[in-house]
Amino acid sequence: MEELLSVYGSSQGVHPSGELARIMIMTGTISMSSQGWNYQPSSLEKHTDSVLGWASALWSLSYYSSPLFLWYLYRKGYICSTKLVPVSQYVGTVLVCLLGVACLRGWGRWKNSEYVQFISVLEETKKTHTPANKKKLRCYDFDFSHWPSDFSWTKVSNPKLSKAGVSLLKPEPRLRGAADSVLNSVRTVPCHIISFLIAHSFGRRMLYPGSVGLLQKAMRPMLQQGQARLIEEFDGQRNKLVACDGNEIDTMFVDRRRDSGQNGQTLVICCEGNAGFYEVGCMNTPLEGGYSVLGWNHPGFGGSTGVPFPQNEANAMDVVIQFAIHELGFQLSDIVVYAWSIGGFTASWAVMSYPEIQAVVLDASFDDLLPLALKVMPDSWRPLVQHTVRQYMNLNNAEQLLKYQGPVLLIRRTRDEIITTAGPEDVMSNRGNNLLLKLLQFRYPKIMTDEGLRAVREWLGASNHLEDASVYSGYEVDDDWCVSVLRSYQADRDVVFPWSVGEDMTLDGRRQLALFLARKYMRNFETTHCTPLPASEFHSPWRL
Structure with missing residues (x-):
């Protein structure tokens, strides 16, 4: 009973x-x-x-x-x-x-x-x-x-993992003298208390509205229909994973390895947005492309327990990857991580922590949460917002992505209204631009000098394919020459990023390479933030 x-x-x-x-x-x-x-x-x-x-x-x-x-x-x-x-x-x-x-x-x-x-x-x-x-x-x-429970973190022998959780990149502390540091700590106690209350009340719910119970109740029929479709049409397998912090993670796996297509041998792990669920989210894009797919819900979303703070998010992503390896039988080299919007945090953490992962695709994602948080909060709250984000919601996507050496594809929505700081009409305020620039500047510092940056920024200002092509042809970029230069550099050296290619090159050569690389690392999609990505726009990242 x-x-x-x-x-x-x-x-x-x-x-x-x-x-x-x-x-x-x-x-x-x-x-x-x-x-x-x-x-x-x-x-x-x-x-x-x-x-x-x-x-x-x-x-x-x-x-x-x-x-x-x-x-x-x-x-x-x-x-x-x-x-x-x-x-x-x-x-x-x-x-x-x-x-x-x-x-x-x-x-x-x-x-x-x-x-x-x-x-x-x-x-x-x-x-x-x-x-x-x-x-x-x-x-x-x-x-x-x-x-x-179908899988637990305790089934994997990992000496680096404990109940304290996986490791995250922490913001660098400001250097102060000992006396100054003590006085400053006492002075900032009220700020710490207020930041804690904000982060654990409306702040977390603003950042992850999908964790609000009332919204989930309103979406329940849609979620049930999406889950039924995954099981009935795609033979999906639902599993419960237990992360190291005790949170139970709701996942859905669709196995395509029995299909004749080559894509089925690749597992795409999907990381949803701040109001996305695997039942109705970005999981459908790789499914239509014939890939094996593993979707999961953020802590506090759907059947997953907990709350979606960065540490819990990373813990959940870790057990999802371990499940894919030890229970589903995939190698890290068979896994592609695909993320939409705020899912870029767990995706960039995954490739930073597991560098053997085949590739990462970030759709409509950003470099850092802080500029977007400052956009929606009053200017008078700026110090409080900075402290709250850095202490409790530090979604530092770019910083994590720079630790990864593998192939990367960024998809930018040219009419994005969510991750822009000046409105959807200003494509240059899209924080995806900053993610691309930081990645290129780290990997190719000799190419991304002032001239290279200026050319890439001009290309990023293009809001449609015609403007894109016009900028590209205006600099007379020779794709074959760019590939030969990069391959020659790669053949002569077995090095990891950053590369020194371009240090002895003319200004025109650096501009050509900068534009060539920008176009390979980023693809434009002329739509808004929440439009589902068609399978035709989902590609494997460029490899030299």
Whole structure:
């Protein structure tokens, strides 16, 4: 009876209302043509579940509005001992009633043969976690907190990994004298406290709106439909991974290695945006291209637990990579990391930490969060925003990407309205430009001198293909010559970046190479930030 009351009755996760969303097939065998159906609850279960669903929604609303509500009650004089006693009695009565409703819903489920069959499959899988039982359980969509763990970080022997989490690049501290440092620490205590409160309240929710429970409830039908499509049409396998911080990560894997196409041998790990879920996110782009794909939800998104702070994000990405290697059987050289928008943080961390990864593709991503945070906050808050971002939300994509030696492709949305600091009409304020310039300046410092930078900035100012081609042809770039120069340098030396190619070259030669490299590392896509990337625009990064 406990399972009947709780498995679909939890107010946490992506399925808070308690319904069994879809039953794929009752036999537990899934094929590409399999079509599921919606679970049909009894009348008693349906009505009691509706009551509990409304109660959960009202609780979420009261949680976010509680500061204003408590302030209103205080101003009206309702917060006093004489008036709190009746309120507590009323709340206790409501809780007892809700408990009774939950019991009635459990009784309704007990009388439903389909639900009882599901419970038997779940209990059998928990007792014996065999592949056959896991396949049967994957036929059902239910509250992910009750899903048995499929992979844990403890299964991998990694001396560098502990419960403290994986390593992140920390912002460099300012150098001060000892006395000055102590005085400054005392002076900045209020700033530290305020920054902590901002980051752990509205700051985190502004940065990752997909972690807000109310938004997930509103998107629930869309997420269920997307998940059903991945399972029914693509034979997707849902798995729960346990990261080193204890967070449970919700993943979906589509295996194309049995297909005849070469793309199926490559695994694309997808990192979603700040309101993206693998059910409806960028995972669809490599799927249409015929790749094997592994999608995952940020901590606090969908079935994943936790909150999406940088440390938790990196911990989640690490266990996803370990799962791909040790459980799915891919080599690091078979993996391409593909990220959209804010997913560039975990993607750049992945290639920095696992340099053997084949390549990385960053779509509509940025170099650093701080300029974008300053854009949306008042100027008077500037010191506080700087401190909050650097201490708690330091998404330093460019800094991490520079540690990677492999192929990189940046996709810039020329009408991007999210990662621009001066509006979508000013393509030069797109922070993807800064990501490209920092990468080129690090890898090819002798080419990216003042002349090379000036030519690349002129090319970045092009907002469509015609302007792009005009700038490129205006500098008379000879692609064959550029390739021969780079190959000659590579053949004579077995070196890692940065390269010194271009140090003895003419101004015209450096400009040609700078434009050639910019066009190879970045592709323009004439659309807005949230437009799904077509499979035709998803390419393997350029290799010399």
